[in-house]
Amino acid sequence: MMEDWQKDLTQWMENVAVAVEGFVDEVEQTVETVAEDFQNDLVREIDQFLDDVLTPLIDVSIEEEFQSYYYYHEYNEDPDFMLSPKIEPTHNVHPACRGCIHYHGRLHGRHLLVCGMHPYGSNSDSCPDWEGNGTSQKSEV
Numbered sequence: 001m002m003e004d005w006q007k008d009l010t011q012w013m014e015n016v017a018v019a020v021e022g023f024v025d026e027v028e029q030t031v032e033t034v035a036e037d038f039q040n041d042l043v044r045e046i047d048q049f050l051d052d053v054l055t056p057l058i059d060v061s062i063e064e065e066f067q068s069y070y071y072y073h074e075y076n077e078d079p080d081f082m083l084s085p086k087i088e089p090t091h092n093v094h095p096a097c098r099g100c101i102h103y104h105g106r107l108h109g110r111h112l113l114v115c116g117m118h119p120y121g122s123n124s125d126s127c128p129d130w131e132g133n134g135t136s137q138k139s140e141v
């Protein structure tokens with residue numbers, strides 16, 4: 001039969017093994033909880049950063065681009081305004097297109113289609129394809 005000290009040692013080793021196993025389980029749970037919390041906090045912080053910093057920059061740049069360069073029709077002038085706003089040419093933006101019967105001036109997504117011959121507008125102050133209602137381009141521009 002086993003001596004008492006051997007039984008005590010065996011019992012002590014079993015108790016240590018159980019205690020170590022319990023400790024490892026607790027550490028594992030704590031690490032998983034901390035990792036999940038960190039991941040959730042990181043995602044939340046990134047979302048907050050995007051909302052606070054980038055979204056206003058994007059909104060402002062888009063808004064400034066359209067407000068500073070284009071004149072918009074009033075809602076009651078053009079019923080299609082809500083779906084595809086018409087943007088009139090000015091003396092600074094697409095001046096060669098002022099008064100031209102080919103001018104389209106509608107937004108398609110975020111892109112302005114100036115006309116079928118020159119989708120992005122003429123590269124100069126005059127346009128070889130300009131046509132008015134019986135008038136010349138010089139009198140319109």
